Amino acid sequence: MTEIDISFNDEVDFFSDTRKNWKTWIEELILSAKKNIKKTNRQEMSINFVNINKIHEINKNYRGKDRPTDVISFAIEDGTDNDLFTQFIETPDFVEDIGDLFICPEVVEKHATEYETGFYREFGYTLVHGYLHLNGYDHIKDDEAEVMFGIQSKVLEEYGLPLHPDQETHGKQIH
DSSP states (O other), X not given: OOSEEEEEEETTOGGGOTTSOHHHHHHHHHHHHHHHTTOXXXXXXXXXXXXXXXXXXXXXHHHOOOSOOSEEEEESOOSSOHHHHHHHHTXXXXXXEEEEEEEOHHHHHHHHHHHTOOHHHHHHHHHHXXXXXXXXXXXXXXXXXXXXXXXXXXXXXXXXXXXXXXXXXXXXXXX
C-alpha cells in the first residue's frame, strides 16, 4: 500500500480516455495535496466517476441543491471525535479512511470550457478540492476559504495546473 490507497468506481468509462495514465496522475496529485496539508498517516479513499444524472440526484438528495455539480465529497470523519482518532493514529498499521468522492467528468468538462481553463487543470482543481473537503477543509466562511483555496492554489501551481484568477482566493465565485 502506498501512502494513500485509492479505489475507483468508473461508471462512465472515464479510464478509457488514454490521454493520460489517469490512475497514476490522480494518485500523484492527491499525494501532493496530502503532503501540503502535512498529513503523515496512511489514508484510503474512493473515487467514483458518475454521469450527470447521478451527480444531480446525489446533489439534490444529500445537499438539497437541484442541479448537477462537478464533485461531491462524503467524509468519514467530521472532526467531532479527534480524541478517538489520535488514539489510533499512533498505531503503525492504522489507515485512515477519509471517505468518498463522486466526480462527474461531464460537468468538469463543461467548467473547463466555461472558465477556459482546460480539462486537466479543471479536473485537478476538482480532485484537490474534493480531497481537501475529505480532510476537513471547507470554504463556507471567508477565513476557511482563504486557507482552503490557498492550499489548492499551491498544490495546483506545483503540479503545473495554475488556477483560474477567480479561483485563487475564493472558489465560491465560480463553483
